[in-house]
Amino acid sequence: MIDVMYFAWVRERIGLPRETVETTATTVAELVEELKAREERYAMAFSDISALRVAVDQELTDFDAPLARAREVAFFPPMTGG
Amino acid sequence: MIDVMYFAWVRERIGLPRETVETTATTVAELVEELKAREERYAMAFSDISALRVAVDQELTDFDAPLARAREVAFFPPMTGG
């Protein structure tokens, strides 16, 4: 069980801000593949992974990061703060 | 006739902030030589010219700058603004 969060246009394309996902994925990339296989809107949102950023437990990381013991994974476009 | 001004420790060593000087000097350096020849306090103030800065008519310049048509020459140590 993992909390998956979406922000900005990722949230808009998928249509929800967060959900709890039952997964056997061991890396972020595996989780993305599981999500893409679900529905068209996920496939669309994750079609170009180079346009996305990911945080595991609120720390920025890479798509090959492990999910062991992770409680929260977030997907979003490059940040535009400041 | 030229107005000569002194600031900071140059003013303190010479003992006055400004004076009008009758001079035939054609460059700042010549004016400095004339002033040094006057009295010990001038010789002291101008003993190390590399520690001094000069402005002619309120523009920073060099000691070899000409004095033609200059109305105001100022001597002072390196500035410490900001």
Place this chain on the structure above:
Amino acid sequence: MDIRVQEGPFAQGEELDAFAKGRPDVGAVVSFTGLVRDLAPDPMKHMEIEHYPGMTERAITTIAEEAQQRWSLADVLVIHRYGRLRPGDTIMMVATASRHRADAFAAAEFLMDYLKSRAPFWKKEVTGDDAEWVAAKDEDEAALDRWTPRD
């Protein structure tokens, strides 16, 4: 270190006064304020700033701690808003206090460069019927390079 992520407005002048006050060892204070621009010919109705509660505060704290390790700083202030903002509104401010101006300037620029690209905020510009997410700029990502230690 004072870090605030908030929906409501803040008064940059009062914040600067309070930040600079009562610091006998400080000779230099630098502040940066980011404002919502209102650029013709496409007047923006408002800006929506989305953020990632929890991670935002963590990310900014990490950035501010890094700044304190790199430069000699007496204090750091970061205020960043989220929610709906209007043209002319202050989006955020950063302030740094140091004995020397070089440290205060470098730290403020460092904080801004990292906040731009590493703090989880996303801006959306709403103009008339249209709404568009602000795209990250390559130059903002490139700006981070100058802070990367070379060895």
Place this chain on the structure above:
Amino acid sequence: MDIRVQEGPFAQGEELDAFAKGRPDVGAVVSFTGLVRDLAPDPMKHMEIEHYPGMTERAITTIAEEAQQRWSLADVLVIHRYGRLRPGDTIMMVATASRHRADAFAAAEFLMDYLKSRAPFWKKEVTGDDAEWVAAKDEDEAALDRWTPRD
């Protein structure tokens, strides 16, 4: 462009608010404030700042005009005090407004570097019975090098 050389104090917060206000094309405002430090173990009673009336305003105007030529600036503010100041007092402030933060930061640093070494101010620190002129620092002169065009 607003340049003020004055004996009396100024309110940095109010100045920043006024400077940043009502500028729809401005996204970035940077300010620098210089304060009189009070460093133990030799507590300063006060600081005396001497200046060269007339030349001071000219020199600052020239520096500010150069900044406006080098960077895209919506406005520049420089306030610099002279006379007797006490520890904690604000000596001076600079503010720059621009569309982009890089211009606002670079221009503010440029202005500070030039004000330090090219505007005719001289600081004297009075501590107890002693009074000493602040010596110019080599590093302040060296700081100007980075603004010299290389060609």
